[in-house]
Amino acid sequence: MAKKKVNPLDFAAFLEGMNENFPTVQVLDVNGKVVNEDLVPDLSDDELVELMSRMVWSRVLDQRSTALNRQGRLGFFAPTAGQEASQLASHFAMTKEDVLLPGYRDVPQLIQHGLPLKEAFLWSKGHAAGNEYPADLKALPPQIIIGAQYVQAAGVALGLKKRNKPNVAFTYTGDGGSSQGDFYEGINFAGAMKANAVFFIQNNGYAISTPRELQTAATTLAQKGIAAGIPSIQVDGMDALAVYKVTKAARDWAIAGNGPVLIETLTYRYGPHTLSGDDPTRYRSQEVEDEWAGKDPLNRFRIYLTEKGLWSEEKEEAVIEATKEEVKEAIKATDSTPKQKVSDFLKNMFEVSPQSIQEQIDIYEAKESK
Numbered sequence: 001m002a003k004k005k006v007n008p009l010d011f012a013a014f015l016e017g018m019n020e021n022f023p024t025v026q027v028l029d030v031n032g033k034v035v036n037e038d039l040v041p042d043l044s045d046d047e048l049v050e051l052m053s054r055m056v057w058s059r060v061l062d063q064r065s066t067a068l069n070r071q072g073r074l075g076f077f078a079p080t081a082g083q084e085a086s087q088l089a090s091h092f093a094m095t096k097e098d099v100l101l102p103g104y105r106d107v108p109q110l111i112q113h114g115l116p117l118k119e120a121f122l123w124s125k126g127h128a129a130g131n132e133y134p135a136d137l138k139a140l141p142p143q144i145i146i147g148a149q150y151v152q153a154a155g156v157a158l159g160l161k162k163r164n165k166p167n168v169a170f171t172y173t174g175d176g177g178s179s180q181g182d183f184y185e186g187i188n189f190a191g192a193m194k195a196n197a198v199f200f201i202q203n204n205g206y207a208i209s210t211p212r213e214l215q216t217a218a219t220t221l222a223q224k225g226i227a228a229g230i231p232s233i234q235v236d237g238m239d240a241l242a243v244y245k246v247t248k249a250a251r252d253w254a255i256a257g258n259g260p261v262l263i264e265t266l267t268y269r270y271g272p273h274t275l276s277g278d279d280p281t282r283y284r285s286q287e288v289e290d291e292w293a294g295k296d297p298l299n300r301f302r303i304y305l306t307e308k309g310l311w312s313e314e315k316e317e318a319v320i321e322a323t324k325e326e327v328k329e330a331i332k333a334t335d336s337t338p339k340q341k342v343s344d345f346l347k348n349m350f351e352v353s354p355q356s357i358q359e360q361i362d363i364y365e366a367k368e369s370k
């Protein structure tokens with residue numbers, strides 16, 4: 001085929017052509033109807049129900065955590081409602097031996113990966129015990145430094161490759177995080193090393209109050225992977241089946257030795273950025289809120305499963321009640337955990353404390369023993 005002659009100096013044509021290869025992958029439309037038969041994932045009825053249950057669990061956890069924070073019983077909390085498909089359907093495609101490097105909003109995946117809820121709550125309160133992970137939990141604590149988890153994931157992924165493990169390191173950042181230097185360094189290094197990594201950008205439209213349009217001139221965030229030489233794909237992040245399908249394919253690709261994949265999920269957070277004073281009505285219109293409410297990930301998956309005869313109001317109610325009970329038990333255990341001593345916190349920093357820290361430990365231990 002004769003190649004179309006292009007003028008290398010036609011910058012306008014360059015910009016137009018740049019976005020051609022990034023369609024949004026979708027399986028279920030907003031009404032729960034299959035729009036792409038070829039991409040319906042091969043999940044059993046039980047697995048579909050389990051995925052829906054986890055998404056409902058996450059919604060309830062979000063509501064209960066918000067309430068507990070307002071009662072002063074929890075500390076830091078970054079709301080997750082709206083992002084259930086992006087978070088839980090991507091995690092669903094992973095295995096326990098895959099290594100999770102979460103951001104601060106990715107606590108639901110971390111708990112599903114094996115972190116006891118009580119520890120997640122202790123972490124929220126800044127208690128050092130919230131970082132003492134079960135020995136078999138393949139995960140790092142949630143990263144607060146935007147983008148840093150990408151660099152760590154690249155390293156973990158290279159380690160998995162060097163040990164010939166059939167597993168991936170998977171990590172999440174946001175649209176804001178995709179502007180950080182660490183983001184580019186992470187994907188570039190993992191790409192160069194063909195490391196076993198799956199990188200997620202959860203594009204929820206805002207980095208605190210900064211809208212996606214001001215974040216970058218790139219039309220999709222997925223295309224940022226191209227310069228790193230890695231396959232990159234944009235998916236409807238409110239569509240559990242599409243997120244699962246894309247993630248599964250990315251994982252298969254990476255563990256076959258082909259290197260990493262970058263996945264942009266188009267999603268939305270219904271709540272504020274965190275519960276530390278953000279007011280989204282100052283930067284989002286009611287129109288935008290309504291538009292995204294109409295794309296709700298639980299709603300469309302619920303319709304799909306109900307039509308298949310796999311889901312009902314009673315089933316959903318049972319998950320809601322069980323989750324409330326689980327939260328009640330976990331917060332009780334959290335409340336009864338002895339308060340963290342400053343000396344313990346300091347001792348937690350180094351295996352062998354340097355002199356400057358040891359001096360502080362001595363001061364606090366003296367105070368605490370009074």
Ligand SMILES: Cc1ncc(C[n+]2csc(CCOP(=O)(O)OP(=O)(O)O)c2C)c(N)n1
Binds near residue numbers: 174178204
């Ligand atoms: C390196 C760094 N810079 C700034 C901050 C402060 N900060 C916390 S969250 C946030 C916005 C992140 O937005 P995004 O990556 O889109 O993720 P989202 O919170 O929407 O999930 C910023 C700037 C930080 N934690 N780390």
